[in-house]
Amino acid sequence: MSIRHGLLALLERGQMYGYQLRAAFEESTGSTWPLNIGQVYTTLSRLERDGLVRSLPESASGQRPYEITDAGRADLALWFATPISRTDRPRDELAIKLALALTTPGVDVRSVVQTQRTATMRALQELTRLKYSSDNPDDLPWRLVLDAMVFHAEAEVRWLDHCESSLVRHRPPAAGPTPLSEAVGHSGEEARR
């Protein structure tokens, strides 16, 4: 997601100035995405340059509010109507790390899996504690953000379980290089490559 569309969605509720936008943004993402005020104003000036928002005259207190334009509404509608592309997401560092662990001499892959699973499980426990402590039905947006994090963490634990089972069953071809999971996991000797 982009901050651009987040701010456009907030301005669709009505005109707001920078600090209000920052507070509303963090509120609606359950503070999972803290913004600094500089990011808000940089984004607003780009949106204004592109004709998606316009700035209004300063208020008596010196705050300059912004409002969404018709072009901004069209852009926002398109964003809501378009699924998020998977290729826009950050690369999965963990998957790459495990793939490298399997092919790097001297790395105990099982230990990498186990350490990560413990860490992810802890994160999942903390997220669940937050859920348990937030029973207010008005908190639906926040709870759904939290649920997204819970389901992502759960998927990671499931995938790590899958990796662990795959490592147990993995038998390298006799003539090929010795996979490190076997070499390190059982005898501790260096893998041949």
Added chain:
Amino acid sequence: MTTGDGRMPATPQRRTPSCSPATSESAAGPADDIVLDLRDVHRTHGSGPAAVHALRGVSLAVRPGELIAVMGPSGSGKSTLLTLAGGLDSPTAGEVHVEGQPLHALDRRGLARLRRRRIGYIFQNLNLIGSLTAVENVALPLELDGSRVRTARRLALDALTEVGLTELGDRFPDQLSGGQQQRVAIARALVGQRRLVLADEPTGALDSQTGEAVLRLLRRRVDAGAAGVLVTHEARHAAWADRVVFLRDGVAVDSTAPLAGVEALLSGSGR
């Protein structure tokens, strides 16, 4: 939820579990506080070359207010651990103590009494009796234990209220949805003075919302002072526990407790 100025949400107020991975050893903390104590428990099925070692030296201590989740792949020994903890099976070696009582020292009647009075067991397949109403199902263990019918019924209604089924006590299991049946099974496990609640995949095939409601109930009872063990293969459910123990091939390979603070986790997630 967020604070008014949009800062980080407050850290939850739930009791901080007094456990760490190290407390899986029964030596940690005062022994008289431990509700369930598994001491180097082994369970082998069969003998000779065909022997199956379901558990190979597992130690676990569970105190009041503590919920432990046991995870692991099929055949890792999770359900065996639970049946030993509940006195439904005996270890080949090692000891199981419930509220300080060594189960091996009890005769069959003593063990049955302990199970009826102190241990609530939520089975994977519920085990509700189809010819009894919800309230009769819940009251049954109390009546078997000699409670008067009226007392047992009152306590059963209390337990049904605790799981949100006050109005449905006179229905038979087949007149209840899957989620409602599950809650009756939980009420039966919680009724009376049970200090130890053992749950084997209690969310079964329930949808995510209903499953979560079941875990909230379990969590609430544990927070009120019971000790709980939850066997599950779903990390999302295990996360309701204070500590998660991973079993593999009958051995505890890993154990986890929550981090001290959640702020770092949240602020690091959205980048």
